[in-house]
Structure formats: C-alpha cells, structure tokens
Amino acid sequence: MSVKNIVASKHANKFPMVFTIFTPTYNRAHLLARAYQSLVSQNFQDFEWLIVDDGSTDETEAVVRGFIDDGKLDIRYIKKPNGGKHTAINLGAREARGELFFILDSDDKLPTDALEKTAHYWQQIRDDSSFAGLCGLDAYFDGRVVGGGLPQTTIDCTSLEIRFSYGVKGDLKEVFRTSVLRECPFPEIPGERFCPEALLWNRIAQKYKLRFFNEVIYQCEYQDGGLTDRIVRIRMDSPVASTTTYQEMTTYNIPFAQKVKAAINYWRFYPCLKDKQLAPRLSTMWIWTRPIGCLMHNRDKKNTGWTCAK
Numbered sequence: 001m002s003v004k005n006i007v008a009s010k011h012a013n014k015f016p017m018v019f020t021i022f023t024p025t026y027n028r029a030h031l032l033a034r035a036y037q038s039l040v041s042q043n044f045q046d047f048e049w050l051i052v053d054d055g056s057t058d059e060t061e062a063v064v065r066g067f068i069d070d071g072k073l074d075i076r077y078i079k080k081p082n083g084g085k086h087t088a089i090n091l092g093a094r095e096a097r098g099e100l101f102f103i104l105d106s107d108d109k110l111p112t113d114a115l116e117k118t119a120h121y122w123q124q125i126r127d128d129s130s131f132a133g134l135c136g137l138d139a140y141f142d143g144r145v146v147g148g149g150l151p152q153t154t155i156d157c158t159s160l161e162i163r164f165s166y167g168v169k170g171d172l173k174e175v176f177r178t179s180v181l182r183e184c185p186f187p188e189i190p191g192e193r194f195c196p197e198a199l200l201w202n203r204i205a206q207k208y209k210l211r212f213f214n215e216v217i218y219q220c221e222y223q224d225g226g227l228t229d230r231i232v233r234i235r236m237d238s239p240v241a242s243t244t245t246y247q248e249m250t251t252y253n254i255p256f257a258q259k260v261k262a263a264i265n266y267w268r269f270y271p272c273l274k275d276k277q278l279a280p281r282l283s284t285m286w287i288w289t290r291p292i293g294c295l296m297h298n299r300d301k302k303n304t305g306w307t308c309a310k
Helices: 032-040 060-070 085-095 114-125 159-164 178-183 197-205 231-237 239-249 256-272 284-304
Strands: 017-025 047-053 075-079 098-103 131-140 154-157 172-177 209-220
Touching: 017 032, 017 085, 017 114, 032 047, 032 060, 047 060, 047 085, 047 098, 060 075, 075 085, 085 098, 085 178, 098 114, 098 178, 114 131, 114 209, 154 159, 159 197, 159 209, 172 178, 172 209, 197 239, 231 239, 231 256, 231 284, 239 256, 256 284
Parallel strands: 017 047, 017 098, 047 075, 131 209
Antiparallel strands: 098 172, 131 172, 154 209
C-alpha cells in the first residue's frame, strides 16, 4: 500500500499524550470544519488530531492544510489509497501517539467537555490491564441521547455484555487503548472495502472489558449515502467480512435468540461470496436457518439491485 508522506503541523504536543483523536475520511472536505472547530473548543487539550484520508478526490488535503496553517492544534494528515474505513483505522492505530484512540468521524463532532470527561474516567482504570478502554454515550446534534443511555452511572463489562446482559441499545462511543487496537487489528480482506466494527469489538470483548459511563462524549449526524444509509449493499459487497462477523457471533456467550439472528444473517450474505471456500464454516446445528437467510438475500437483491460480480 502506497501512503503519502505525513503532512504535520509544527504545533507539537508532549509525547506520549492522552488522546489520539483519529478521523478517517473520504470525500468529506465540506464537513471537516465542524469536527475541527469542536476540537479547537475542547477544554482538555492533551491530544493530537490524526487524519487518514482514504483516497479522497475532493479538496480534503487543502482543507486540512488550512487547519494546520491556523496553528491551533497538533495535526497530522496521511493520505492512502482507498481501502475502506477499517484499513484507515489500522493505519491510524499504527501511527498514533496517544494512549487512547478516539475515533471522530468526519461528519461528527465532540461536545466541548468530551475529552475532559473521558480523561476523568480513564484515570480511574488506566493501570488496570483488564480494561481495553472505556465507552461513553452518543447523542444527536439536538442533544437527544442515542439509545437512551445506561441504567447505571458506570458499568464495567464487555461490549457484548452491555448489549445482551444490560440491554443497552443504540450506538455508543468506544475509546480504546491504542495498544489494544495494535494487538487486534481489523482483518484486511483482498477485494473488500468494508469490515464491520462489531467484528473487532466482539473479538476484543473475548479478552477485555470496558468502563461504560453514562455521559455524552460524542455528537453524530447520519449522512445520506453514508455507511449507515447503505449498510446492506455494503455488507453484500464485502461478504467474507460479513459472514465472518455472523459466524463468530454464533460461538459467543450471548442469548440463543441472538445466535439465531446471526446464523440467519450468515446465510443472508453467504450467496454473495464468489468463492464459498472463503467463508468461515458455520456449525451444522444452524443449517435450519438457511432458508430464512436465503429469503432475506433474495429480498436484498431486489431492494439493492445487487448482482454477483464475475
């Protein structure tokens, strides 16, 4: 993979620092100023902003150079060939200088006290190696909490337990130790440009827990045509990562009903594989879910216009 030399600001933070704020971006030059202003406004400034441009063809580099010229933040910019968000995260984790890796998507922003709150809880668990990091709440730009929040002020558990034991719904904002993301990178599958974050977060949950805290540290806006808007088609175009995610879910200690859903989704995306040998083997106990998954696959084809590439 050819990576363009880092464009970096002369504004230097101490090293190591608490946070690497990491932004993967692709053709979002028109939205980056919002993220930038939210970082300039942080009342906790022990961080760098690391931007990995995943092959943008718009004015992203010029916009970032403008931020660097402002001299207000420690900024590093790397441009790479387009490979998907997960490949940008892998590169970012390798390059990061912060103890914690905080992903700020290019179309979102942070509340002014986000890093201050996160650093407060981080100091409570920093020396406990059983924690992969910590996790706060997402909110929409109008202040509504995504999913409704946590049932307690803090909860120490895995990312699977928070969903299936505590019943927490909606997107959350995970902030991982940089060392954990280096230890457990996303798989990079030739020909696929998407890997569900759940695949990696679930794998991390097999070894580490997180400290969940009931405070908003992130504000999100879902863009038309973004990953969330196109997720079914994206999963169909990356069937190895999709089937791997669902096959692994059937092996975890989660409720049986969730394993059934995972098995159905495995078969839903299995027909998208050009080479069926690339799919992980699903236990024969789940063969009865295949007809349901095939019905969903046929519906997806009709709704998305997807056809198997030759």
